[in-house]
Amino acid sequence: MARKAVVLCGNAELPDPYLTQILDFFEIPWEGVSLAALFDPRGISTPESYALFSTLPLMGRIWKEGAVSGTLPPLLQRAKSIFLFGGEESQGTDAVLQFLTGGSDARIARLDPGETPCSISDKHVDICGPLSGLRVTVPVRLEFTILANSSTQFERLIWSKEGCLFGVAACRGKQFYLAPSSTLIDVNAPVKKTYFDIADYFLSAVPLVMYLQLTFRGVIPRSADNGACLIVDDPALRTHYGFVDLQRLAILSAEHRFTCSIAFIPWNWNRSRSSAVELFRRHADRLSLSIHGCDHTGGEFAVRNTAVINRQSKLALARMEKHAALTGLPYDRVMIFPQGAFSSASLGVLKHNGFIAAVNTEVSPTDQRRSATVGDVWRLAILKYADFAIYTRRYSFHGVHNFAFDLLLGKPCLIVTHHADFQDGGRDVVDFIDRLNSLPFPLVWRGLGDVVRHAYQQRLREDGTYQIRMWGGEILIPNPAAHTHHFVVEKRERTPEGIERVDVSGRPVAFHLDGGQMRFELEVGPKQAARIRIAYRDTFGAPPKAAWSAQFKVAARRYLSEGRDEAQPLIRWISGKT
Numbered sequence: 001m002a003r004k005a006v007v008l009c010g011n012a013e014l015p016d017p018y019l020t021q022i023l024d025f026f027e028i029p030w031e032g033v034s035l036a037a038l039f040d041p042r043g044i045s046t047p048e049s050y051a052l053f054s055t056l057p058l059m060g061r062i063w064k065e066g067a068v069s070g071t072l073p074p075l076l077q078r079a080k081s082i083f084l085f086g087g088e089e090s091q092g093t094d095a096v097l098q099f100l101t102g103g104s105d106a107r108i109a110r111l112d113p114g115e116t117p118c119s120i121s122d123k124h125v126d127i128c129g130p131l132s133g134l135r136v137t138v139p140v141r142l143e144f145t146i147l148a149n150s151s152t153q154f155e156r157l158i159w160s161k162e163g164c165l166f167g168v169a170a171c172r173g174k175q176f177y178l179a180p181s182s183t184l185i186d187v188n189a190p191v192k193k194t195y196f197d198i199a200d201y202f203l204s205a206v207p208l209v210m211y212l213q214l215t216f217r218g219v220i221p222r223s224a225d226n227g228a229c230l231i232v233d234d235p236a237l238r239t240h241y242g243f244v245d246l247q248r249l250a251i252l253s254a255e256h257r258f259t260c261s262i263a264f265i266p267w268n269w270n271r272s273r274s275s276a277v278e279l280f281r282r283h284a285d286r287l288s289l290s291i292h293g294c295d296h297t298g299g300e301f302a303v304r305n306t307a308v309i310n311r312q313s314k315l316a317l318a319r320m321e322k323h324a325a326l327t328g329l330p331y332d333r334v335m336i337f338p339q340g341a342f343s344s345a346s347l348g349v350l351k352h353n354g355f356i357a358a359v360n361t362e363v364s365p366t367d368q369r370r371s372a373t374v375g376d377v378w379r380l381a382i383l384k385y386a387d388f389a390i391y392t393r394r395y396s397f398h399g400v401h402n403f404a405f406d407l408l409l410g411k412p413c414l415i416v417t418h419h420a421d422f423q424d425g426g427r428d429v430v431d432f433i434d435r436l437n438s439l440p441f442p443l444v445w446r447g448l449g450d451v452v453r454h455a456y457q458q459r460l461r462e463d464g465t466y467q468i469r470m471w472g473g474e475i476l477i478p479n480p481a482a483h484t485h486h487f488v489v490e491k492r493e494r495t496p497e498g499i500e501r502v503d504v505s506g507r508p509v510a511f512h513l514d515g516g517q518m519r520f521e522l523e524v525g526p527k528q529a530a531r532i533r534i535a536y537r538d539t540f541g542a543p544p545k546a547a548w549s550a551q552f553k554v555a556a557r558r559y560l561s562e563g564r565d566e567a568q569p570l571i572r573w574i575s576g577k578t
């Protein structure tokens, strides 16, 4: 394992800015060194335990100038491993490839623009992680491939029919990872679609992220858990809603090992049927409730008027409380926005009303389109807006590769469905869940609130203290060890005056704020767990009541939507008969 990145630069050249941005993103210390360091690594500030990065053309120039003969320069010899990236067609690159792969026919070649199906090795789970064994079709603009047919010391990790797109060569006792894509991803660029699709950036991102996760295992903050949950939007609690058969869903969840959160519309608070409530009670380990808007009008959380959002937030929680009192069913204080629409202002309002996180498919607010960057969505949760966590969820059509890449990054695995996805008795849904469960990366299926409470990062410091980074407003820290552990917890909070108190298992603890971070410390005894909750002030106060006419419109809209969902199985049955 390496602790630092050393980036080789040509004389008077700067390190590749996209590489250094990615190293900064993963919190990997790095240092740029000039060619002089190749033969005299004494200039490096911490010469032990580093990984070396260089572009393939630069390595090619070094080879072409005859600087390297039989043995590797000391800078390469001392590196834990070497990552060579950024291909271009040149004789120097071919010479490097022939030396590293030991194949006299090895060379770099350009891929034809268009798209190409890529295969990922299933023999190197240590590096390919959750993506092992998958196939992904990716767009090709300016991409290169390595042709090394006669090599015996070169293994393919990602390839297409044209050649190798990421591989590892064992040369002179060192591992050289070769990623010939011409560019690296720009993590500061806005996300192009409404969600992040790794296929669009595959060759410029996946090889490097795989390599970093393998090589800097103890440096990159790691997620405590690989939480997963299936979310079904909209159903009212009755045994059948549209194509959703709750009884069957409960059976499937046990048979196929998954959990399911119903994104419950609070407007339905007094309409739950006792049979469905009983089913939820019996399957409390598999079925849970989260909050889906309030009235489920499309834009209720997409407006910029904080008074309106405050009213809807408080009304949603009041209705969920009444539902809990009527049915005895608990719920998670997690907001799932109707139709994915939210404004940048809505997140602060949710935070100050006691929601612990939002879960959403769309990544940017409606009033700041394309404002979420690749870096924002690569984080465990998007924390850009009011420091309130938005955990991203995905449709199955995004493909298993997108869920797998999220897992490689340490993000939870959250799947969104609607009642229509259960038309075939839920077969497509469980087929997809089976594929996720067969990834070489065990998922921990939990209720949605528990996924949020376990979705934090943890790093063991050299002094034996665990450093925890919170994203949502609540976390659970278990200590399975036989002795007490000390934890330092931090969370980004740029408006500290909004914090009322921090509770550890119900008792307030002292915290301090510094440079936009809130920190506090705690001990967790052997085989104990601590539940952390940040309580925020209700800065938005009591809301005005909505007019009767507005409430009437909401009711009309809800009955119409529900009638439409309920009619679909009937329409399908009738059309099947004719």
Ligand SMILES: [Zn+2]
Pocket: 233, 234, 292, 296, 338, 339
């Ligand atoms: Zn909905």
